[in-house]
Amino acid sequence: MLDTLYIEESVSEHFRTQEIVARYPAAQKIYIEKYSEVFNPHAQNFRLQKQNPALILAAKQNKKVLSTPTQYETGGGANYYFSHMLNCLYDCRYCFLQGMYRSANYLLFVNYEDFVEDIKKHAQIHKNDDKPAWFFSGYDCDSLAFEPVTKFADFFLPEFELLPNCVLELRTKSTQIRSLVDRNVVPNVVVAYSLSPQEVASAIEIGAPSTEKRLDALVKLQQHGWRIGIRFDPIIWHQDYQIHYKTLVEQVFSQLDPSKIDSITLGGFRLPKGYYKTMRSLYPEHGLFSAGLTEQQAMVSYQPEIEQEVFNSVSEFIRTFVDESKLFVYPSHSETIL
Amino acid sequence: MSSKTTVNIVVALNCEAKPLIDFYRLSKVQSRPFDLYVGSLAGNNKDKSNNGELECTVNLVVSGLGSQNMSIACGWLAGRTDQQQTIWLNIGTAGHKELATSEIVRVHRVVDVADGRSHYPALTAKWRGLSSALLTYDSACSNYPEDALVDMEGSAFFHAAGMFASSELVQAIKIVSDNHVESVERLNASLISQLITPHTNVINQYVVSLLALLPSSQDLTDYLSMVRHLHCTVSQRQQYKELLSKLASLDQLNSQTAEEINNADSITALIKGLRNQLANLQPSLAEMRN
Secondary structure, three states: OOOEEEEEHHHOOOHHHHHHHHOOOOOEEEEEOOOHHHHOOOOOOHHHHOOOOOEEEEOOOOOOEEEOOOOOOOOOOOEEEEOOEEOOOOEEOOOOHHHHOOOOOEEEEOOHHHHHHHHHHHHHHOOOOOOOEEEEEOOOOOOOOOHHHHOHHHHHHHHHHOOOOEEEEEEEOOOOOHHHHOOOOOOOEEEEEEOOOHHHHHHHEEOOOOHHHHHHHHHHHHHHOOEEEEEEEEEOOOOOHHHHHHHHHHHHHHHOOHHHEEEEEEEEOEEEHHHHHHHHHHOOOOHHHOOOEEEEOOEEEEOHHHHHHHHHHHHHHHHOOOOHHHEEEEOOOOOOOO | OOOOEEEEEEEOOHHHHHHHHHHHOOEEEEOOOOEEEEEEEOOOOEEOOOOEEOOEEEEEEEOOOOHHHHHHHHHHHHHOOOOOOEEEEEEEEEEEOOOOOOOEEEEEEEEEOOOOOEEOOOOOOOOOOEEEEEEEOOOOOOOOOOOEEEEOOHHHHHHHHOOOOOHHHEEEEEEEEEOOOOOHHHOOHHHHHHHHHHHHHHHHHHHHHHHHHOOOOOOOHHHHHOOOOOOOOHHHHHHHHHHHHHHHHOOOOOHHHHHHHHOOOOHHHHHHHHHHHHHOOOOOHHHHOO
């Protein structure tokens, strides 16, 4: 339950702000000029704040749609990402957001209409491309976890329905899928789930739905006709990782129809060096940041031989179920999407 | 929560300090340059997360009136305190146009009226009472603004204490002492103490909430002292500490490691040995749980 709402004065009368504020009658409301006054100051501790984050309601200014790093793709042509929200309801220990932001407060940009305007401009640029332009959501937050409050998918899905040369990819671990199963399928929307073995999820994906519940949601979405994606990203190297990931892959493909999966991606644990240092200082007692890692080109990732072994093992499990063309592997030496 | 936690309470006046000195049973240990009282937070306070008693030092310093005194007192107290796990709390009286005298209020924004500088403390610890902005003036103010507290030290406190702790741990609680009906001129030391005394339990509950935010810290003290027999540069000492911390996170600091450290001939060889030890470790999920 949220204790505190910070509201930018410029959006205090926005209908979306008022709807959200009405959901939290007991929360104290603090009006601010710019979200940066609360979100950006240096002397904040992400770990402490994560225990009781506030919600900041603001307007996103400047660029709302950004290009992804060149190597990042799942079958589209041009690749972009956009973030209607910064920070996540979940507390996954590997998440780069802990290293990127000083504040763990949830920052929601309520001016969705301005995002759509920018998306349309980019769609126009690519209207004659052979492949669709791909728009990723859910890198600076979980796309669906806060759906009952944000109504993000509820708003954006109909907008993308009008942009047939574009694909929207929703990246999530959430079971908040009512806004998807209660409506007709949008053919150019992919719902991509991050999956980890239950042992990993319960150890380091704090607050996120169990693997079983995520799979249940995937099954419902697939049965409903939604395009789905599977993201084994990051794969966490640990004792027994082979057994855990083999079990997970079997679990996934025993419940989902592999022929109707849009794409599967594998990614290693990797972070920009600065983020890694911040995260290790926040969680010095955490074993995730202590073993098997190396620093190359300002990135911290698993040592190449470890990463190679992990990718080989897990991709071999996957190839027994799906066609190679659907599998995308992101080695850590490519840029991380931020 | 680590045993090395400290609560630094900063008040402007002795009469504001008195109810807290009595509540925490603090002893005066110094009177220059500031009155300093010290004690421990224990006894009735149970740390529910650990099912144990809170063990932490309470320092209370009386800064005197005004921003300059507040800044200097915070800096002076910080110099005496281990900064690792320290909570900073400004307790005092303040005016407010509408709020009744004796209301207790947590500060959610502070504005230095002299330069317009504004600060929003991170409101992470639970607080069930009122909350308000605070305007800090250079001198006593009886011309109350709309919907904000007024005082003479708050902004300086946040600015100074914020140099030594993260925003979640630097907080202010004000007790309304005057308003548009009950003027600031009627206040005296006795009345100020009387206004604060009924709130000491609430203040203490907030202190406990703040302490509950603090994570356990790694205690590497014993291992750090084991290399006293070796010549180390600052950089080598940092590398050694980092390796110890990583090994501790993987549950690998044990008697064998201690023996290796005690038997080391040089810090260079020791660092190399610990690195090799770390390189051969594969973490278990147990070591990745919070």
